[in-house]
Amino acid sequence: MERKEISKAVLKRLPGYLSYLKSIPDDTSPYISATFLANALGMGEVQVRKDLALVSDGGRPKIGYLRESLIEDISQFLGYDNTTDAILVGAGKLGQALLGYSGFAAYGLNILAAFDVNPVENQAEGRPIYPIEQLESYCRTNKVLMGIITVPGQYAQEVCDRLIACGIKAVWNFAPTHLDVPAGILVQNENMATSLAVLSMHLQAQMKDKK
Amino acid sequence: MERKEISKAVLKRLPGYLSYLKSIPDDTSPYISATFLANALGMGEVQVRKDLALVSDGGRPKIGYLRESLIEDISQFLGYDNTTDAILVGAGKLGQALLGYSGFAAYGLNILAAFDVNPVENQAEGRPIYPIEQLESYCRTNKVLMGIITVPGQYAQEVCDRLIACGIKAVWNFAPTHLDVPAGILVQNENMATSLAVLSMHLQAQMKDKK
């Protein structure tokens, strides 16, 4: 399947399909239709069909997609097959939680090491926690392209600048701070504040309805 | 300022403005223009202006907004003024990280307690961790409206069902699982997989450019 241009909106839906497909028990039919997927996930069936068409050409009228192939196609499209090495800066609670999360491997993410001003007692979760001073040399030596920022907000920009200076091209930012970066560098904000805004807006609307 | 209808897209940008506004040192001008904000955050100035107009009417031509008032207006709009009580289910690493994060108070979120199958040794971060059996009675007694799910994927749906059964209206889901809920209940997925997809796509594109 040759690679088509894909919008961010579609890209963000793909992991959902993948996760659902993987959760289906093996003893059911090896085929699955876009219609079925759409109903299971509460989405529009045209949207699902169109999304799938972008990443796979295994769909057969009347039958649907072979589940295994579809999983493979989406995984490959998302780059889950070839792992990405990353380093993490800030080994506080959140940082350690991410370090310890074994599920990232399934997404092709491999956190090599963490860095912190306190190079903490032991190696957390089997991954080394180095003093922050070693950040630059480590990144350069290992040609790391992705950095995960889990430091308190006020240090995030500084850490980000250092990461970029040593060759990092993509930043996963858990600090509740806007990061300024040069063109060509991607910042993906894991924005708790954004989620909370959506949630509390919903609750506010609920309250009002009640009155 | 009377409340206008607001789209989700706008809603998601508001916390970014707020956070930036709060980060500005006090010794600078008490006024700030949409143009300035836009440049600082790397956004279109028309977009920022339009967003601000939805939540505040304090903008004055040539001068801009009084920063303090703008902060107040956005905070109020987002409901950060009146706190929302929530409970958390799943006191693993991630759950404890969230429990321990003091920053939520600024967003009007108050995590009352956590529940887990292992009602862990001590109270983590000053909040009690109760056995999961007490979930229902606690939620009903305290009229909790928001639940945070940080259990492993395979238990997420069951936990979600239980939460809804005891009156919860908004679910913040950190499990990498799609949750089926009845109409009227909001699920906000804190979707690491989604973020990772965007990140690795960026890196893949980078690699290709290099070749």
Added chain:
DNA sequence: TAGATTGTTAATCGATTAACAATC
């Protein structure tokens, strides 16, 4: 063949951007 499903082309919808008038 008939029917379910795919994939594509056209129409609709919503959000962003551009243009401009109003105002201090």
Added chain:
DNA sequence: TAGATTGTTAATCGATTAACAATC
């Protein structure tokens, strides 16, 4: 007054949805 900035109205853009032809 002139210029910066706001807020609004119109135009553009992109994504979703609907309609339909193709296919097994």
